[in-house]
Amino acid sequence: MQQLFGIIFTTSFAYSILRVSTPLILAGMAAVVSERAGVANIAIEGMMLISALTGVVISAATQNCFVGVLAGVAGGMVVSLILAYFILQLKANNIMCGLAVNAIAKGGTVFVLYLLTGSKGASTALNSLTVPKVDIPLLKDIPVLGEIFSGQSILTYTAILLVAVMHVFIFRTRTGIRISAVGENEKAVGSVGVSVIKTRYTALIISGFFSGLAGVFLSMSYMSGFTANMTSGRGFIALAANSMGQNTPWGTLLAALVFGAADSAANYLQVLAVPAQFIQMIPYATTILGITLYSVFKVRKEKKIKMKMLGMQQ
Amino acid sequence: MNEDLLVMSKITKIYPNGVMANDKVDFSVRTGEIHALMGENGAGKSTLMNILYGEHQPEEGDIFIEGQKIKINSPNDAIMHGIGMVHQHFMLVPSLSVAQNIYLGKEPRKNGLIDTKEMIKQAEEIARKYNFNILPTARVADIPVGMKQKVEILKALVGGAKILILDEPTAVLTPQETEELFHELKEFKKKGHTIIFISHKLKEIKQICDRITIMKNGRSMGTYNMEDMDEKSISRLMVGRDVIKSVEKKRAKPGETVLKVEDLSCINEDGKHAVNHINLKVRRGEILGIAGVEGNGQSEFVECISGIRKDYKGRVSICGQYVDRLSIKKIRKAGLSHISEDRMSYGVAVEASISDNLISDKLGEDMIGHGPILSHKKIASLSADLVDKFLIKCSSYKQPVSMLSGGNMQKVVVAREFAREPAIMIANQPSRGVDVGATEFIHKKLVEIRDNGAAVLLISADLNEVMELSDSLAVFYGGEVVAYFEDSKNVTEEELGYYMLGLMKQPEDIILGLG
Numbered sequence: 001m002q003q004l005f006g007i008i009f010t011t012s013f014a015y016s017i018l019r020v021s022t023p024l025i026l027a028g029m030a031a032v033v034s035e036r037a038g039v040a041n042i043a044i045e046g047m048m049l050i051s052a053l054t055g056v057v058i059s060a061a062t063q064n065c066f067v068g069v070l071a072g073v074a075g076g077m078v079v080s081l082i083l084a085y086f087i088l089q090l091k092a093n094n095i096m097c098g099l100a101v102n103a104i105a106k107g108g109t110v111f112v113l114y115l116l117t118g119s120k121g122a123s124t125a126l127n128s129l130t131v132p133k134v135d136i137p138l139l140k141d142i143p144v145l146g147e148i149f150s151g152q153s154i155l156t157y158t159a160i161l162l163v164a165v166m167h168v169f170i171f172r173t174r175t176g177i178r179i180s181a182v183g184e185n186e187k188a189v190g191s192v193g194v195s196v197i198k199t200r201y202t203a204l205i206i207s208g209f210f211s212g213l214a215g216v217f218l219s220m221s222y223m224s225g226f227t228a229n230m231t232s233g234r235g236f237i238a239l240a241a242n243s244m245g246q247n248t249p250w251g252t253l254l255a256a257l258v259f260g261a262a263d264s265a266a267n268y269l270q271v272l273a274v275p276a277q278f279i280q281m282i283p284y285a286t287t288i289l290g291i292t293l294y295s296v297f298k299v300r301k302e303k304k305i306k307m308k309m310l311g312m313q314q
Numbered sequence: 315m316n317e318d319l320l321v322m323s324k325i326t327k328i329y330p331n332g333v334m335a336n337d338k339v340d341f342s343v344r345t346g347e348i349h350a351l352m353g354e355n356g357a358g359k360s361t362l363m364n365i366l367y368g369e370h371q372p373e374e375g376d377i378f379i380e381g382q383k384i385k386i387n388s389p390n391d392a393i394m395h396g397i398g399m400v401h402q403h404f405m406l407v408p409s410l411s412v413a414q415n416i417y418l419g420k421e422p423r424k425n426g427l428i429d430t431k432e433m434i435k436q437a438e439e440i441a442r443k444y445n446f447n448i449l450p451t452a453r454v455a456d457i458p459v460g461m462k463q464k465v466e467i468l469k470a471l472v473g474g475a476k477i478l479i480l481d482e483p484t485a486v487l488t489p490q491e492t493e494e495l496f497h498e499l500k501e502f503k504k505k506g507h508t509i510i511f512i513s514h515k516l517k518e519i520k521q522i523c524d525r526i527t528i529m530k531n532g533r534s535m536g537t538y539n540m541e542d543m544d545e546k547s548i549s550r551l552m553v554g555r556d557v558i559k560s561v562e563k564k565r566a567k568p569g570e571t572v573l574k575v576e577d578l579s580c581i582n583e584d585g586k587h588a589v590n591h592i593n594l595k596v597r598r599g600e601i602l603g604i605a606g607v608e609g610n611g612q613s614e615f616v617e618c619i620s621g622i623r624k625d626y627k628g629r630v631s632i633c634g635q636y637v638d639r640l641s642i643k644k645i646r647k648a649g650l651s652h653i654s655e656d657r658m659s660y661g662v663a664v665e666a667s668i669s670d671n672l673i674s675d676k677l678g679e680d681m682i683g684h685g686p687i688l689s690h691k692k693i694a695s696l697s698a699d700l701v702d703k704f705l706i707k708c709s710s711y712k713q714p715v716s717m718l719s720g721g722n723m724q725k726v727v728v729a730r731e732f733a734r735e736p737a738i739m740i741a742n743q744p745s746r747g748v749d750v751g752a753t754e755f756i757h758k759k760l761v762e763i764r765d766n767g768a769a770v771l772l773i774s775a776d777l778n779e780v781m782e783l784s785d786s787l788a789v790f791y792g793g794e795v796v797a798y799f800e801d802s803k804n805v806t807e808e809e810l811g812y813y814m815l816g817l818m819k820q821p822e823d824i825i826l827g828l829g
Contacts, residue, residue, distance in 0.1 A: 168427070172427045172428050172430075173426070173427060173428060174419070174421050174423070174428060177410070177414060177418070177421065177428065178418075178419065180407070180409070180410070181407040181410065181418060184407045184408060184409060184410075185405065185406065185407050185408070187401075187405050188405040188406055188407050188415075188418065189407075189418065189419070190389065190405075191389055191399070191401065191405040192389070192393070192405075192418050192419040192420075192469065192473065193388070193389050193390030193393050193419060193473075194418075194419040303625065305585070307625075
């Protein structure tokens with residue numbers, strides 16, 4: 001037990017929570033914007049995977065990290081544009097389309113990887129780049145806080161910054177309000193002469209942007225290179241984080257940190273004499289537990305208030 | 315004043331399913347008038363207005379504004395030409411504020427961001443200009459129906475509407491709210507706005523409209539000056555016969571108690587004591603009417619006894635058997651049928667066929683199959699029989715319910731609920747949004763099952779309806795029964811009004827006669 005606390009209460013553990021949470025935060029934003037527009041986007045997972053590979057390949061080819069990141073993000077946006085065309089224009093079912101994207105991404109990335117490197121597992125043969133980590137001046141000299149918050153990947157800082165941007169975008173801009181309105185009552189938006197389809201296109205492309213960034217982070221920062229199926233369900237955990245975060249950017253960020261903490265604990269606890277499979281289960285079990293507890297408390301609270309009022313009346 | 319502002323000429327609309335909704339309809343309105351558009355459900359009024367608002371495209375016909383021919387391909391075009399529409403089902407976003415809804419799509423901005431302060435200021439200004447009482451910062455989900463409608467109207471005005479289409483605006487309003495709305499509409503008229511007013515209610519139209527256009531079966535029956543018309547001549551043009559206003563029925567012979575409600579209380583979603591210690595019984599062979607201004611606990615009360623709502627206190631029994639908090643299926647098995655006030659949510663499955671809707675409560679019963687296996691033959695004969703008996707106007711019972719007019723949709727509900735031969739029929743706003751012909755039909759059916767020995771509980775906001783149909787009458791106010799009349803003939807409309815508005819309350823011992 002002491003060994004456990006020794007592991008958990010360290011600055012390096014806190015540092016790793018931020019790092020592990022970054023892809024969840026970014027993918028969470030992808031979920032926020034699509035969910036608000038009323039399109040459940042389960043293709044985040046697949047888009048992340050495609051972007052992760054694109055980023056690696058282009059950065060290796062151009063030997064420019066920034067171009068690699070851009071290419072990866074663009075990859076995510078292109079896929080989401082295609083997805084949007086099928087869902088919005090051809091009126092295909094969004095869950096089926098999402099499943100298709102995920103299946104194509106899972107097989108397709110390995111196929112392309114094999115074509116380029118001859119390996120079906122990892123992109124070690126490619127000399128891909130990673131996004132640099134930066135020390136924050138002043139902050140890095142503060143004990144504890146400096147060790148946790150400084151020296152993270154540029155993408156981690158970008159992610160947190162983008163959460164703030166998303167907050168302003170959703171609640172303070174016309175497009176943001178329209179996206180939320182479309183999700184709630186598309187007829188209301190249509191009746192004032194705003195195009196419902198255009199609004200949803202915008203939302204899905206933004207969703208693709210965030211999925212792309214999340215994917216790029218995985219292959220160009222979290223790890224240096226692409227491995228088959230490296231997203232391992234993070235796109236779906238992001239959907240869960242969004243629903244726990246009640247479709248708000250800051251709420252989703254918080255939920256993503258909770259899942260990130262569980263994930264990171266799983267990494268750390270592998271040194272203990274507990275079966276690895278059990279530990280790998282922790283983030284998913286936490287997800288289910290978290291959502292269940294949240295709902296149970298909410299329902300109970302409502303019931304309690306009601307019964308109390310009825311009792312008082314007697 | 316007598317210049318035609320808007321002319322719709324020879325409009326023909328044929329829906330993909332082959333229904334000719336508009337057949338060479340001519341329609342015109344003048345500047346600054348309130349123009350009534352009347353007709354039964356399915357007469358083509360809504361289609362005509364949807365064409366004017368750009369939501370449908372006509373097969374033939376032209377639209378002119380101020381003599382100029384225009385094309386309206388989308389609501390956006392309509393808005394640009396100064397046409398605004400207030401839909402019957404509100405087009406609002408519940409989680410946004412009143413001001414956000416009014417300015418949806420055209421929010422004032424500063425530095426690229428929405429200027430919330432300015433938006434609220436502008437909303438207050440325009441509300442003041444038109445004498446509207448609204449709270450710009452309140453969430454739309456939290457405001458009453460009457461205010462929601464005002465938000466819709468303001469939304470159209472902010473869009474620059476000179477011609478305002480109101481689709482059955484009073485259907486959801488209390489009498490007081492209706493009065494307020496009429497007052498506001500007269501103000502608009504003074505300010506030079508033109509109003510197209512769609513309604514079923516003869517009295518209201520008589521009260522505020524200048525001219526009237528009547529539609530029947532997709533055709534215009536002509537436009538008339540209001541002062542030249544009386545209620546009888548209007549209804550003759552609408553339905554092609556004189557509407558018999560009173561339902562013929564014999565005196566009730568009440569038998570033993572069927573539905574008994576003991577000390578029922580419940581709290582609704584807004585945390586309000588919606589129902590307060592209600593005791594009530596309905597006997598065989600009688601129609602008990604519940605009158606009251608909407609929102610005084612009627613909806614919650616019905617939800618409790620029909621099993622939709624379970625978190626209440628008190629007991630409910632049907633024919634001596636307690637059914638409180640049982641599943642809806644068990645309650646129905648005990649003999650309860652329910653015509654819901656919310657047709658679209660609880661009445662029908664809109665996308666399903668007429669016959670699927672008709673059998674939806676009979677699955678697993680021998681009426682439509684053999685054990686768990688459905689019999690297409692039995693379903694076909696049952697559906698055909700019910701469509702026939704309940705005069706549901708459709709091309710086939712396989713047609714989706716969404717293709718039917720409001721009145722025919724309600725007939726589908728009525729047919730399903732009556733087919734069970736219930737011990738207690740709960741009819742909640744059975745004629746809401748239903749045309750005169752269908753209303754009359756439903757009323758006859760209610761009297762018929764009463765005569766066959768069923769108990770009927772009728773809830774209606776339409777005073778005429780409750781007074782005419784009910785044998786005995788109770789009045790709801792603030793979630794309580796404030797008056798009970800063993801014989802509904804012993805009360806006048808005026809007297810009822812006092813109880814409905816909470817100005818009077820009967821002594822306890824009389825009300826207890828109900829329980």
